[in-house]
Amino acid sequence: MHEIVYDVFARKNRGDALTHVGFVDALDDETARVYAWKTYDEENWFEMCVVPRSAIIPVNRQVTAPRGHRGNRP
Amino acid sequence: MSASTPDLTALDSATREALRRLITTLADSKRLMGLRYSDWLLGAPSIEMGIATSSMAQDEWGHARLLYAMLKELDVDPEVVEHDRAAEEYASLDVLDAPFDNWAAVVSAMVVVDGALSVALESFGRGGFESAGTRIPKMLAEEEFHASLGVAWYRRLAGAAHEAHALLREATEAQLPSVLAWLGADDEPARALLAAEITDAGSSQVEAFRDAVREVVVAAGVDVDAIEPASAWDEKRGRGPGAPDEGAVERARGDRNRSLFVE
Numbered sequence: 001m002h003e004i005v006y007d008v009f010a011r012k013n014r015g016d017a018l019t020h021v022g023f024v025d026a027l028d029d030e031t032a033r034v035y036a037w038k039t040y041d042e043e044n045w046f047e048m049c050v051v052p053r054s055a056i057i058p059v060n061r062q063v064t065a066p067r068g069h070r071g072n073r074p
Numbered sequence: 075m076s077a078s079t080p081d082l083t084a085l086d087s088a089t090r091e092a093l094r095r096l097i098t099t100l101a102d103s104k105r106l107m108g109l110r111y112s113d114w115l116l117g118a119p120s121i122e123m124g125i126a127t128s129s130m131a132q133d134e135w136g137h138a139r140l141l142y143a144m145l146k147e148l149d150v151d152p153e154v155v156e157h158d159r160a161a162e163e164y165a166s167l168d169v170l171d172a173p174f175d176n177w178a179a180v181v182s183a184m185v186v187v188d189g190a191l192s193v194a195l196e197s198f199g200r201g202g203f204e205s206a207g208t209r210i211p212k213m214l215a216e217e218e219f220h221a222s223l224g225v226a227w228y229r230r231l232a233g234a235a236h237e238a239h240a241l242l243r244e245a246t247e248a249q250l251p252s253v254l255a256w257l258g259a260d261d262e263p264a265r266a267l268l269a270a271e272i273t274d275a276g277s278s279q280v281e282a283f284r285d286a287v288r289e290v291v292v293a294a295g296v297d298v299d300a301i302e303p304a305s306a307w308d309e310k311r312g313r314g315p316g317a318p319d320e321g322a323v324e325r326a327r328g329d330r331n332r333s334l335f336v337e
Contacts, residue, residue: 025121030222039126
């Protein structure tokens with residue numbers, strides 16, 4: 001079953017910067033929402049969102065994924 | 075239904091017993107639903123789904139605890155109900171009596187069984203029992219994640235290979251009759267709760283449930299409007315005949331954990 005990598009961003013309080021907190025492999029947007037909320041539940045987040053890694057457009061480097069993390073691009 | 079709180083001491087004994095039956099069947103079903111989710115913590119198709127399944131199990135057990143606590147208002151000791159009953163006394167939905175055989179059955183239960191529990195909770199939360207009105211909204215907010223996950227996985231399996239589609243359809247068709255009978259109960263206790271404006275009519279709950287799942291289960295080739303409710307019914311417990319397996323009840327009661335208690 002094909003899975004997509006989604007990066008997870010969250011902020012604890014209104015006005016905080018959104019911070020990259022991790023990633024999930026998911027079937028689609030809906031499962032990514034739930035997986036992210038259930039996986040990164042160590043904080044009482046004010047806001048959380050997920051972004052398909054393939055939607056992130058590199059600006060100054062062609063490889064954006066940190067070492068050891070999977071990405072949808074080579 | 076009325077938004078006012080009924081005076082519980084003014085309820086006749088039959089209505090008090092009907093309310094006790096409703097709370098017990100909801101709480102037991104939540105307890106067993108959590109237990110059946112927990113069976114798949116290590117067997118879910120991905121790490122992420124295993125974590126989500128673990129979280130759903132915790133949610134269900136939390137909901138069960140809150141529901142059992144409501145029994146105190148009827149002068150019933152929740153401690154006894156939670157920890158000292160035999161399997162034959164459990165009022166959980168009969169589709170939860172045995173473990174799910176495969177992942178398709180788990181996914182079907184997320185939509186069908188967990189979905190039916192949410193419809194029943196919505197009805198109870200709208201009624202005149204104050205504790206339900208204050209506690210159920212948070213449960214339903216947590217259930218929105220279960221429903222999202224269930225629908226997403228259901229559609230994925232329904233569109234997958236023939237075997238997954240067939241297992242999903244088989245599980246859904248097996249679960250629906252007893253769920254419809256449970257939601258649509260029209261026996262004396264159910265009518266007493268309706269008269270006291272504590273819940274909606276069973277027929278209304280069935281209609282709400284069919285509306286909620288119709289477009290989902292059709293993906294597996296199931297017509298929810300063509301499924302008849304199961305006919306066998308245990309009025310005392312408010313569920314179909316049978317009982318959960320003894321191993322499940324030992325886990326639900328927490329027998330092994332409690333044996334470690336030092337007074």
